[in-house]
Amino acid sequence: MSPNHIFLNFTVSVLRISNLWPNKDHHVYTKWRQFKDTSLILSLMPCALPILADFVLQLHGNVHNLTSLTENIIALTCIIGMIYMTICFIQKRRLIKKLVAQLDHFTAFSDSSSLVETDRKANLYAKVFLFYGIAGNIVYMTMPYLNKDKCRYQREQNMVDLDIPCGLVTRCWFPFKFDYTPVFEIVFVHQFYTCTMVSVVILDLTMLLCGFLMHITNQLKQLRRFIVELKFPEEKLLEQLHFCVKYHTAIITYSENTNEAFSRMMMLHLTLTSLVISALCFEILIVDNFFDSLRFSLHLLGWLILLLLICYYGQTLIDESVAVAEDIYSVPWYLAPVRVQRHIYMILMRTQKPLTINAANMGIMAFATFLRVISSAYSYFTLLLNMKA
Secondary structure, three states, X not given: OOOOOOOOHHHHHHHHHOOOXXXXXXXXXXXXXXXXXXXXXXXXXXXXXXXHHHHHHHHHOXXXXXXXXXXXXXXXXXXXXXXXXXXXXXXXXXHHHHHHHHHHHHHHOOOHHHHHHHHHHHHHHHHHHHHHHHHHHHHHHHHHHHOHHHHHHOOOHXXXXXXOOOOOOOOOOOOOOOOOOOHHHHHHHHHHHHHHHHHHHHHHHHHHHHHHHHHHHHHHHHHHHHHHOOOOOOOOHHHHHHHHHHHHHHHXXXXXXXXXXXXXXXXXXXXXHHHHHHHHHHHHHHOOOHHHHHHHHHHHHHHHHHHHHHHHHHHHHHHHHHHHHHHHHOOOHHHOOHHHHHHHHHHHHHOOOOXXXXXXXXXXXXXXXXXXXXXXXXXXXXXXHHHHO
């Protein structure tokens, strides 16, 4: 492994481009740093507030089109989710930077080539999903523009009264007319910027956690390999077990710190995700043109894959941590001296509680959670259908 190797380099680079990751390793939280953090959130407000205004106006004037209202809900939920994850990241940024730096410490226990290979996979997956997010945004933004003529033909009286033009990704309201050049183009470009930043930040922070989980899981696999290779009787058995205890302790500590850093962020996937999925399913079912169906389907697929990924790696972490107990229990400890049995007992005791990624004590990220979120989304979906009827 190169001495200058930077772990999770791609996700860190994206955060740095987004002004969320300081350039210096040992940064001081200055007013300039605070300005950079705040500016990202404030830059979304020219898009978020008009969408919120249109949402309120539709509610106040009685809802004539539930699909338009649902579009507002999707947009606002995504923006709120991104802001929430950004704030959580800022609060835990020092710890997350420390976690990235500490990945190098595992070279003292395991093969560096395995560490680098896992990191390469983590970066590759992050690139693939970020590309999907950006490409999906381009499709999501251009489809309403391509469908502009049909929108004008079917334009609702509510849109005419509020001077809301066709061609935008979602309806919004300003206290002035903006259906002429260059004001319309400015609004369109800013909506594109907002969609891109929301997608990039949510995707990148989720893939950053997936990268950490991939590394932790890989270290657990390496530990299991060491345990399986233990042989009785052997002169260096006590030394090897002592090494396994230290290795296991390092993995547990790192996993607990990772959970502390991302626990609050995962609240997004237990709460807002189900609302977004249900709203997108409703839109796909109700809209009557191919362009809208395609963009909503791509959006839905992105959220489902993201949720499934984080639950998959959370489940893998649980399974591998439990498997350590099974491996150490299969060692013929009853043939070993008492001192050796103590080390085995220590590992057994520490594996009684599986390693998990919690969502702020509301649940753990695992397959059961994925099914629970889908179940909640289905409940919201049926509620929307009943309201439509």
